[in-house]
Amino acid sequence: MSRYLRHLPPLETLIVFEAVVRCGSFTRAATELFVTQSAVSKQIRTLEDSLKVALFERRPRGIELTAAGTKLYAEVSTQLEALLRTVTNLRAGRNGNTITVACTHAVAQYWLFPRLVEFSRNHPGITVNIHAGNDIGETSVAEHDFGILYGGGQWTSLAATPLFPEVVYPVCSRTLLVPEVHTVEELSQLPLIQLDASAWNCLDWRDWFHHFEFDYTPPAGATTFNQVTLALNAVLQGMGIGLGWEFMVHELVDKGELARVGPFAFTTGQADYLVHARHKSLSAAAECFRDWLVQSVAHQ
Numbered sequence: 314m315s316r317y318l319r320h321l322p323p324l325e326t327l328i329v330f331e332a333v334v335r336c337g338s339f340t341r342a343a344t345e346l347f348v349t350q351s352a353v354s355k356q357i358r359t360l361e362d363s364l365k366v367a368l369f370e371r372r373p374r375g376i377e378l379t380a381a382g383t384k385l386y387a388e389v390s391t392q393l394e395a396l397l398r399t400v401t402n403l404r405a406g407r408n409g410n411t412i413t414v415a416c417t418h419a420v421a422q423y424w425l426f427p428r429l430v431e432f433s434r435n436h437p438g439i440t441v442n443i444h445a446g447n448d449i450g451e452t453s454v455a456e457h458d459f460g461i462l463y464g465g466g467q468w469t470s471l472a473a474t475p476l477f478p479e480v481v482y483p484v485c486s487r488t489l490l491v492p493e494v495h496t497v498e499e500l501s502q503l504p505l506i507q508l509d510a511s512a513w514n515c516l517d518w519r520d521w522f523h524h525f526e527f528d529y530t531p532p533a534g535a536t537t538f539n540q541v542t543l544a545l546n547a548v549l550q551g552m553g554i555g556l557g558w559e560f561m562v563h564e565l566v567d568k569g570e571l572a573r574v575g576p577f578a579f580t581t582g583q584a585d586y587l588v589h590a591r592h593k594s595l596s597a598a599a600e601c602f603r604d605w606l607v608q609s610v611a612h613q
Contacts, residue, residue, distance in 0.1 A: 326360035327389050329353055330368065334386045338375060395456070410598045411440040415454050416461035419541045420585060421445040423561040424477070425461065432605055439598045447513055447540070455590040458599045462588050463514065473586040474603070476610050477560050481516055481581065483574040484557035484566065486549055494575035497527045503574075504553035507537040508544050515541065516581070521556060524579045560585070 332342040333353065343350045361368050368382035378386060416425060421443050429441055444457060451468045454460030466473045483500060485491055494500050501522065510517045522529035531537075536552060538544040545562070548555035554574050557566075565571040587606060589595065595603065 322360050322363035326356045326363070328393065329356040330360055331386065331389050331393055333357065333369075333376070334378065334382070335390075410438055411442065412458040412596070412599045412602055413442045413444055414459045414461065415444045415446070415449050415457040417447050417449065417463075418445045419545075419558070419561055420461050422542060424585075428606065428609060431609070432602065435605070436601060439601060441602060454588055455593075458589060458595070459603070460588045461585050463585050464583060466584065466586050468588060470591055471588040472591050473588045474607055476585050476587050476606075479581040479583045479585070480559040480578055481521060481556055482559070482578040483554050484548060484562050484571045485554045485574050486551040487569055487572050489551045489553070491554065491574060497522060497525045497575075497577065500554075500575055500577070501527065501529050505531070505535065506544050506547050506553040506555040507531050507535045508541065508556060509537050509539045516556065516579075518556065521579055524581075525577065 329342065329346065332345055333339055336342040336345055339350050339353045339357075343353045346353065357368065364381070364385075366381045367379050368385060369376045370379055414425065422445075425443065429443070432439075432441065449460060449462070451462070451471060454462060455470060460471075461476065462468070462471070462473070463479070466475060483494075483505075491503060492499075494503070505518055508515065508517045510520075518531060519529050536547065538547060541556075541558065541561070544555050545557070547553065548557070549565075549570065557571065557573075559578075562571055566573060587603065589599070589603075
């Protein structure tokens with residue numbers, strides 16, 4: 314018998330375990346997996362019996378991971394995600410003419426996708442797959458042909474080419490009536506859409522005002538979103554004034570859908586970079602994509 318079959322619990326129990334932790338309850342996990350709650354409970358019991366350790370503490374208001382459960386989840390979630398990416402690539406028919414690019418949702422939607430349309434027209438024999446997520450970093454990017462990472466350009470394991478600098482300024486919908494703004498103090502009194510960036514590396518209004526040496530505290534009950542794309546959608550709907558990253562909003566400003574508010578712009582010194590693992594040689598298709606993308610940026 315294989316050592317994996319002999320020593321590892323059934324894969325299905327690990328998949329159910331990951332779903333329970335991520336969903337936060339047996340009931341929500343059952344809904345996601347299209348099974349009954351009792352089926353989920355049975356799988357978790359099977360896993361705990363196999364490991365001979367409790368993974369959850371059952372509380373009156375829900376469940377909590379034990380120390381063993383926390384340790385297992387850190388490993389299981391990482392390995393299942395890696396396995397999913399591999400299977401997805403295989404199903405997509407990965408070959409020398411297929412490349413993958415990892416980037417954030419905002420970069421994928423507002424910057425990369427329009428360029429991919431043109432690239433595909435010019436290079437129909439090369440397929441580019443986008444892996445969008447806001448938790449990408451130096452380690453996860455290395456699993457793809459390329460990544461677009463935000464930062465200072467210094468990554469030990471990655472070669473980096475700058476694509477566009479970070480420039481941030483206030484914007485609002487053309488339909489929103491706002492007074493003329495001359496100072497950041499005046500701006501701070503207007504309805505600002507808040508961005509909760511506590512879980513990731515991103516500016517919020519407090520950071521932005523701090524650059525202009527103004528101490529800003531969001532008012533209680535202010536409209537708040539935890540994603541840049543959601544905040545921008547709120548701006549487009551006329552809900553208030555939001556922070557606009559130039560790579561996302563400049564075309565909307567040029568089209569007249571958005572308007573800049575005030576004469577302020579914060580160039581942070583950070584940028585987004587096209588990166589790839591230093592130790593991996595690029596395929597001919599990957600080199601073609603890299604050269605085309607860098608050249609398209611240079612000609613903007």
